[in-house]
Amino acid sequence: MPTKTSVYIATSLDGFIARPDGSLDWLDGSGDNETNDHPETQSSGEDYGFKDFMDRIDSMILGRTTFQQVLKFGEWPYTGKHVIVPSSTLSPEEVPERLQPEVKIANGEPSELLSLLDIEGYRHAWIDGGKTIQRFLRAGLIDEITVSRIPVLIGAGIPLFGELVRDVDLEHAQTSCFDSGLVQSRYRVVRSSEEH
Amino acid sequence: MPTKTSVYIATSLDGFIARPDGSLDWLDGSGDNETNDHPETQSSGEDYGFKDFMDRIDSMILGRTTFQQVLKFGEWPYTGKHVIVPSSTLSPEEVPERLQPEVKIANGEPSELLSLLDIEGYRHAWIDGGKTIQRFLRAGLIDEITVSRIPVLIGAGIPLFGELVRDVDLEHAQTSCFDSGLVQSRYRVVRSSEEH
Numbered sequence: 001m002p003t004k005t006s007v008y009i010a011t012s013l014d015g016f017i018a019r020p021d022g023s024l025d026w027l028d029g030s031g032d033n034e035t036n037d038h039p040e041t042q043s044s045g046e047d048y049g050f051k052d053f054m055d056r057i058d059s060m061i062l063g064r065t066t067f068q069q070v071l072k073f074g075e076w077p078y079t080g081k082h083v084i085v086p087s088s089t090l091s092p093e094e095v096p097e098r099l100q101p102e103v104k105i106a107n108g109e110p111s112e113l114l115s116l117l118d119i120e121g122y123r124h125a126w127i128d129g130g131k132t133i134q135r136f137l138r139a140g141l142i143d144e145i146t147v148s149r150i151p152v153l154i155g156a157g158i159p160l161f162g163e164l165v166r167d168v169d170l171e172h173a174q175t176s177c178f179d180s181g182l183v184q185s186r187y188r189v190v191r192s193s194e195e196h
Numbered sequence: 197m198p199t200k201t202s203v204y205i206a207t208s209l210d211g212f213i214a215r216p217d218g219s220l221d222w223l224d225g226s227g228d229n230e231t232n233d234h235p236e237t238q239s240s241g242e243d244y245g246f247k248d249f250m251d252r253i254d255s256m257i258l259g260r261t262t263f264q265q266v267l268k269f270g271e272w273p274y275t276g277k278h279v280i281v282p283s284s285t286l287s288p289e290e291v292p293e294r295l296q297p298e299v300k301i302a303n304g305e306p307s308e309l310l311s312l313l314d315i316e317g318y319r320h321a322w323i324d325g326g327k328t329i330q331r332f333l334r335a336g337l338i339d340e341i342t343v344s345r346i347p348v349l350i351g352a353g354i355p356l357f358g359e360l361v362r363d364v365d366l367e368h369a370q371t372s373c374f375d376s377g378l379v380q381s382r383y384r385v386v387r388s389s390e391e392h
Contacts, residue, residue, distance in 0.1 A: 013343070013366060013383070014357035015211040026363060137349070147209070151368050151383055153333070155360030161210035164351030167222060170209060172347050172377035181368035185379050187209070187347055 003117045004124040005141055007133050008053050009160060010148040016157030017130055026154050048148055048184055057081065059122035061113055063129020064090055071096065082122055084113055086132060110139040134162035142189050145170065151181035166192070199313045200320040201337055203329050204249050205356060206344040212353030213326055222350050244344055244380055253277065255318035257309055259325020260286060267292065278318055280309055282328060306335040330358035338385050341366065347377035
């Protein structure tokens with residue numbers, strides 16, 4: 001089995017992962033969100049299955065923009081996960097020293113990045129960051145998508161999904177509704193025979 | 197109570213109501229869909245609550261493009277509903293004679309079109325058609341949104357949602373999952389005090 005790939009992300013009902021300037025204040029209206037991966041910073045303490053998801057993955061391919069945003073948090077939220085940041089411009093020295101054992105910069109096509117994980121024995125990678133998710137979807141290299149819909153329309157922003165070379169068929173696996181109004185749906189991607 | 201307004205529509209998981217050329221073949225892959233309002237043409241006979249919805253409305257504001265598309269079907273699917281088609285270019289004579297008692301062409305702002313229904317005693321209007329839905333949302337004149345997500349990404353097309361003058365907060369009312377993989381969520385729009 002090749003390394004499994006999952007997307008796990010929150011969007012507005014109109015499909016945005018962030019406002020045009022990257023801000024995430026709409027996630028719970030409190031303006032204190034640092035990432036839309038896990039809106040568990042809400043006062044309820046509900047984590048929307050984020051810990052369970054984290055327990056299932058052993059690695060990440062984390063887009064450069066998101067990586068640099070996460071670095072500003074202070075605390076690194078992905079301790080214990082092997083992380084590849086796809087970039088042709090970042091140098092390894094730009095990764096803080098404490099993170100260097102776990103975080104690698106790599107330039108390459110999605111399939112090459114995945115091979116890096118596969119060869120080292122990683123079994124399940126979280127694919128994160130807007131452009132990175134779109135690249136992997138276009139390459140037909142996403143196995144599972146979990147979308148958490150926040151009950152708000154924000155009108156403009158950075159879309160989760162982008163252009164494709166062909167339709168991507170999905171199988172609905174599960175939907176959960178939460179008291180906050182968040183609706184989380186998990187889909188398996190039906191890979192076309194051309195791709196594998 | 198002013199006339200209630202509801203959106204009831206199917207979209208791809210990436211938020212499109214039709215491909216760029218208007219086609220709806222992705223609704224069930226069979227290519228025989230005439231409208232995405234009611235993907236009940238699927239072989240299963242499941243109507244995804246469409247008849248119940250139709251029983252709840254007494255009127256429609258139906259965008260001109262969608263109206264002209266529906267006219268091509270042959271059979272008029274909205275018998276018994278009072279329909280307003282917002283248009284500054286269509287003339288009343290362009291409405292087939294058999295439909296003239298039920299279908300009116302009217303030019304005006306969303307609030308003016310709604311007033312026409314309100315004055316005549318209609319209590320619940322289905323707002324349909326891509327541009328029309330967006331105009332009513334921007335005007336703060338939608339009460340309820342039911343979105344049926346089809347499990348497919350199509351990459352490009354006519355989006356359900358568009359730009360807004362401010363965020364639109366929603367309350368999640370109900371989500372239903374169907375064997376076909378369709379996930380249907382109903383939301384109530386939280387109207388801001390500025391609007392009413």
